[in-house]
Amino acid sequence: MNKIIQIATVAIIASSTLLLSCRERTRPMLAKEISAINLKTGDVVLCGPDDKSVGKVSFIISGDTGIVKQFNFAIALLHSFEYDEAEKVFAQIIKRDPHCAMAYWGVAMCNYHPLWTPPEAPELQKGNRALEVARSIEPKTTRESDYIKALSAYYNNWERADHRTRCHAYEAAMKALYEKYPNDREAAIFYALALDAAADPADKMYTKQKKAGQILHGLYASLPNHPGIVHYIIHTYDYPELAELALPAAQRYASLAPASAHAQHMPSHIFTRLGMWDESIQSNLASIAAAKCYAESAGMRGHWDEELHSMDYLVYAYLQKKETKLAKAQWDYLNTFSEVSPPNFKGAYTFAAIPVRYVLENRLWKEATQLTTTPAGFPMEKFPWQRAIIHFARALGFVHTSQLDSAKTELAILNQLRNDLLAKKETYKANLVDIQIKxxxxxxxxxxxxxxxxxxxxxxxxxxxxxxxxxxxxPGEVLPARELLGDLYMEVKQPEKALEAYQSNLETHRNRYNGLNGAAKAAGLCGKKDLADYYTRQLAFVTAVKNTSVAKVK
Structure with a gap:
């Protein structure tokens, strides 16, 4: 008997030694895998009220109370597209508990950013590596495994499958997750986001968007302080035909997540759709102040791209109110920028759009011919769609200054840029350039x-x-094509057709200054005095001076 006990003891000791040995071998291996992910680290940087609120989230995961609280803070940041700061929090969780599988899922979500430009190779590599670690970690709940598996559907085969194909795969995986866990509100919210990301831009029935909106509105009453719900409602209804449905969310989002610069800006998407220029101005002034604060607090080199994005919306709103000096001040300020972080499509668009909007909206044709396509220190050559906007303005400028040879040179450049985009299979952007070509x-x-x-x-x-x-x-095309059609009808002395074009454009581009002004003039030439007076009154209302100051953001 003693011999049996001795043998058992030896076996237990051997087993324990082996287990300890395995753990000792596993620990540095996991550390190596974590290092390979190249996580963003450091203090979380937020600007706004002292409480740094980003809304309230309740996402159930396994782990102690402290980790769950940290995780929900990261998810709240993620829902406001504060990707860098959210990744820092997920990294802090991983440092505290390397076996928290859902923290790696969070890192992968931070590198997906579904409603913006598709992730580039380094982001896809990071997200894929994070999910590989997440899948390898045990134990984790079945629900956590399902979340990780669903997101893996997007990252799988990322080297070969295109972005939209993988978006559809993720949407299908999230639908399955949503249906499997009908009481999981976060699953519903992330499924709604996946629907928006997979929506077909050509679907004028807005099939997926309406489905997402139904899900989000069903949750809003019970979760009024959830940042993802109000944020995604805005994105879901960011269309002329649907924008009214998002107005309550737009009016709430900024106060719900005051520490997020993106939350300050996002309501202006709906304000712009509805022609609410004063509200858009307030929204973007607040966002710009928050973005400046963030860049300074984070020690960022140059200007944060979120600041530039809000500046474009701000200039657009100023121009519709005929606040020409304020719009020009933003252009002058933009000209002082020598560096943007990161140097991405948002910065490229702003560098192109602000000067183009200013000269085209004000019909400064000579100035349009003098626009340059190379902002100091910015890799504009990487962004053919944005460069095309400038060449379009130059083409119109040369036409109106009777320099047709130069206009045709600009047209040839537009054709080449369209072809470059087609070669890259960027058909949506190529189509936008094709509109400018026509x-x-x-x-x-x-x-x-x-x-x-x-x-x-x-x-x-x-x-x-x-x-x-x-x-x-x-916020909108630098000049809407149907409004520009109205201008052409006016030039060829067809005011009836011009009025029809202006009115049609105002249905989808509410309260645009040139649209209202053109409609008033065309109606007058048609002998429709009452209609001309109506548009003149509307123009006076839109351009009425209101208080556009904004409190400083801490």
């Missing part, structure tokens, strides 16, 4: 005296744009 051709024909061809091309441009949703980066 419009440029129309105005060149007009200057050449070929009215029929001019109107044909400009109508084609307007019809194409009617079928194309704007990109989320922009």
């Amino acid at each position: 419009a440029s051709e129309g105005w060149i024909f007009w200057k050449e005296g070929n009215t029929a061809a001019a109107l044909e091309k400009m109508n084609q441009a307007a019809q194409m744009e009617d079928k194309t949703e704007k990109h989320p980066v922009t």
